[in-house]
Amino acid sequence: MRALVYRDGALTLERAYAPPVPAEGEALVRVLMAGICNTDIEIVRGYLNFAGVLGHEFVGVVEELSGRRAREQYQHLLGRRVVGDINAACRRSDCWYCQHAMPTQCPRRTTLGIGGRDGAFAEYLLLPVENLHLVPDNVSDEEAVFVEPLAANFEMLEQVHLHPSDRVLVLGDGKMGQLAAPVLALSGCAVTMLGKHEEKLALAAQQGIETRLLHASEAFTFNADERVDAVVECTGSAQGLELALRLVRPRGTLFLKSTVADKTTLHLAPIVIDEIRVQGSRCGPFEPALRALSLRQIEIKPLISARYTLDNALEAFDYAQQKGVLKVLLHIG
Amino acid sequence: MRALVYRDGALTLERAYAPPVPAEGEALVRVLMAGICNTDIEIVRGYLNFAGVLGHEFVGVVEELSGRRAREQYQHLLGRRVVGDINAACRRSDCWYCQHAMPTQCPRRTTLGIGGRDGAFAEYLLLPVENLHLVPDNVSDEEAVFVEPLAANFEMLEQVHLHPSDRVLVLGDGKMGQLAAPVLALSGCAVTMLGKHEEKLALAAQQGIETRLLHASEAFTFNADERVDAVVECTGSAQGLELALRLVRPRGTLFLKSTVADKTTLHLAPIVIDEIRVQGSRCGPFEPALRALSLRQIEIKPLISARYTLDNALEAFDYAQQKGVLKVLLHIG
Numbered sequence: 001m002r003a004l005v006y007r008d009g010a011l012t013l014e015r016a017y018a019p020p021v022p023a024e025g026e027a028l029v030r031v032l033m034a035g036i037c038n039t040d041i042e043i044v045r046g047y048l049n050f051a052g053v054l055g056h057e058f059v060g061v062v063e064e065l066s067g068r069r070a071r072e073q074y075q076h077l078l079g080r081r082v083v084g085d086i087n088a089a090c091r092r093s094d095c096w097y098c099q100h101a102m103p104t105q106c107p108r109r110t111t112l113g114i115g116g117r118d119g120a121f122a123e124y125l126l127l128p129v130e131n132l133h134l135v136p137d138n139v140s141d142e143e144a145v146f147v148e149p150l151a152a153n154f155e156m157l158e159q160v161h162l163h164p165s166d167r168v169l170v171l172g173d174g175k176m177g178q179l180a181a182p183v184l185a186l187s188g189c190a191v192t193m194l195g196k197h198e199e200k201l202a203l204a205a206q207q208g209i210e211t212r213l214l215h216a217s218e219a220f221t222f223n224a225d226e227r228v229d230a231v232v233e234c235t236g237s238a239q240g241l242e243l244a245l246r247l248v249r250p251r252g253t254l255f256l257k258s259t260v261a262d263k264t265t266l267h268l269a270p271i272v273i274d275e276i277r278v279q280g281s282r283c284g285p286f287e288p289a290l291r292a293l294s295l296r297q298i299e300i301k302p303l304i305s306a307r308y309t310l311d312n313a314l315e316a317f318d319y320a321q322q323k324g325v326l327k328v329l330l331h332i333g
Numbered sequence: 334m335r336a337l338v339y340r341d342g343a344l345t346l347e348r349a350y351a352p353p354v355p356a357e358g359e360a361l362v363r364v365l366m367a368g369i370c371n372t373d374i375e376i377v378r379g380y381l382n383f384a385g386v387l388g389h390e391f392v393g394v395v396e397e398l399s400g401r402r403a404r405e406q407y408q409h410l411l412g413r414r415v416v417g418d419i420n421a422a423c424r425r426s427d428c429w430y431c432q433h434a435m436p437t438q439c440p441r442r443t444t445l446g447i448g449g450r451d452g453a454f455a456e457y458l459l460l461p462v463e464n465l466h467l468v469p470d471n472v473s474d475e476e477a478v479f480v481e482p483l484a485a486n487f488e489m490l491e492q493v494h495l496h497p498s499d500r501v502l503v504l505g506d507g508k509m510g511q512l513a514a515p516v517l518a519l520s521g522c523a524v525t526m527l528g529k530h531e532e533k534l535a536l537a538a539q540q541g542i543e544t545r546l547l548h549a550s551e552a553f554t555f556n557a558d559e560r561v562d563a564v565v566e567c568t569g570s571a572q573g574l575e576l577a578l579r580l581v582r583p584r585g586t587l588f589l590k591s592t593v594a595d596k597t598t599l600h601l602a603p604i605v606i607d608e609i610r611v612q613g614s615r616c617g618p619f620e621p622a623l624r625a626l627s628l629r630q631i632e633i634k635p636l637i638s639a640r641y642t643l644d645n646a647l648e649a650f651d652y653a654q655q656k657g658v659l660k661v662l663l664h665i666g
Contacts, residue, residue: 096558097583102583102584105583105584105607105608107558107583155608159608159610225429225440241601250430250435250438250440251435251438256601256604256605257605258605264598264599264600264601265597265598265599266597266598266599266601267597268574268589268597268599270613271589271611271613272589272590272591272613272614272615273613273615274438274613275438275488275492275612275613275614275615276613277492277610277611277612277613278604278610278611278612278613279608279610279611280603280604280605280606280607280608280609280610280611281605281608282605282606282608
């Protein structure tokens with residue numbers, strides 16, 4: 001099959017990559033469409049030492065179920081469109097994380113296109129049957145590709161109780177911020193996006209998000225009384241993090257979502273003095289994300305910058321790394 | 334009056350410092366005893382730009398109440414032993430923090446011996462009457478001096494629900510760790526102290542705390558399955574923080590208690606990937622600390638390294654900065 005493979009520092013479109021064979025409990029999924037995420041780009045820059053097929057945002061059709069239990073219990077998935085949790089947990093009875101309903105933190109997990117498991121930029125992929133979620137008929141393929149990153153934003157609402165009366169700031173107007181803002185706004189809180197790109201802020205504004213343009217030269221700051229209940233750091237930069245700490249109120253929450261690969265110099269005293277909660281946040285629940293799309297609560301179409309075929313995946317990857325580009329989709333199946 | 338004053342980079346015992354005059358709503362407190370805290374030492378090293386009388390851990394006797402409301406409502410405090418919350422809040426009706434029961438985070442607060450308000454290393458101090466707490470008769474003066482730092486450790490239990498079945502690691506065997514460990518152990522959780530000083534670990538062991546000696550040369554690490562639910566960083570060092578991040582389990586809590594003044598280089602990706610909650614923690618509730626001492630739940634006597642008079646305060650300060658020294662007390666009144 002065709003697959004976009006990262007190995008030994010090189011990204012290659014292989015045309016005769018061995019098709020995967022499902023192990024017991026796994027489903028074989030024919031990939032319809034996939035999305036390029038910043039994590040994919042970081043992997044290609046050397047983050048995480050992954051080797052294999054890239055890609056973890058996808059929608060596909062279940063073609064085969066392996067093992068008797070999978071065939072009996074998940075028969076209803078056959079031939080249907082699905083999205084999938086990217087973390088494949090061990091689910092062993094002696095695994096503390098699996099037994100405490102935290103499969104995404106299982107220390108023996110593999111992660112689709114990120115760690116120990118081939119990903120979605122290929123004609124076929126494998127995932128454990130438990131990871132799959134049916135896509136409602138009124139959710140398009142292009143929308144379904146956004147379920148994984150949307151779910152990751154719903155994780156913040158799982159971790160911290162945001163009140164409808166809270167004020168929240170999304171720092172950064174890129175892909176991550178564009179999904180964080182509308183998801184957090186569902187909680188009723190007042191969300192403002194702070195960014196440096198007029199045209200990207202305009203996209204958020206179209207969704208009813210308050211926006212504020214941050215000029216590169218501006219030493220942006222808030223008065224003590226303006227500081228907000230929560231800040232989501234979506235810039236992935238050390239300066240963004242420092243700014244976030246100045247904008248969150250005492251006893252507020254600072255969500256860290258981007259895995260800044262390099263070491264960051266950080267003044268920790270403000271975290272202690274202001275008793276800030278710095279909350280790391282990664283993968284999240286798929287069902288709320290599917291509901292939000294099915295209920296038309298979140299509009300993702302304006303975030304699609306370009307569509308490519310798998311044959312043009314290398315070109316798509318180049319384009320995804322250009323300034324100003326949001327989501328790049330690969331039409332595969 | 335006599336007072337230990339820090340000003341223009343110099344620490345001086347002044348013998349004719351002007352005695353404080355209480356404003357309306359304040360109490361004049363005659364100081365009986367005070368304790369030297371690491372924050373005092375950091376201030377003398379240039380942290381926080383404070384100028385004035387140092388000291389914020391104290392027990393004293395209320396000598397005067399100023400203003401009709403204070404005299405009517407707090408009459409019962411006159412002549413009695415008290416300890417006091419060190420943050421004097423504005424308590425204005427338009428202050429978001431004061432109206433949300435967070436006076437310790439009031440942006441207009443002054444802080445005893447730390448910011449904008451003379452402290453406890455003097456014969457007299459002032460605090461708002463609302464800040465004072467009566468000391469039960471069965472709590473000695475020496476014990477009462479520990480109420481403020483004990484309260485700061487109870488703050489962790491206010492912030493995060495530690496379960497009786499949790500495993501917690503206290504990183505550091507100094508003053509801060511020696512109080513954190515027994516306070517957290519009250520929640521029923523299994524507390525282990527990790528330190529580099531055999532004699533200090535022995536003190537914790539006497540209180541029933543599990544201890545583990547960390548050799549300077551040792552590259553200490555845990556297997557994934559050994560990582561704990563919460564870690565309290567009490568070393569105040571960048572290395573301590575890095576170690577703490579390796580020892581806390583995914584979705585666990587890392588408490589930051591020490592205000593490391595210098596900038597720290599920190600790899601943030603593990604916080605995101607493991608979805609760690611990094612919780613800054615500073616001042617806490619006094620009443621639980623007073624109850625713990627009154628009920629003999631916590632034994633502080635072994636933590637007292639030396640006692641000095643106010644006349645020998647400079648010597649006391651020098652001694653407090655020596656290696657291996659825990660709490661140094663000043664007998665004042």
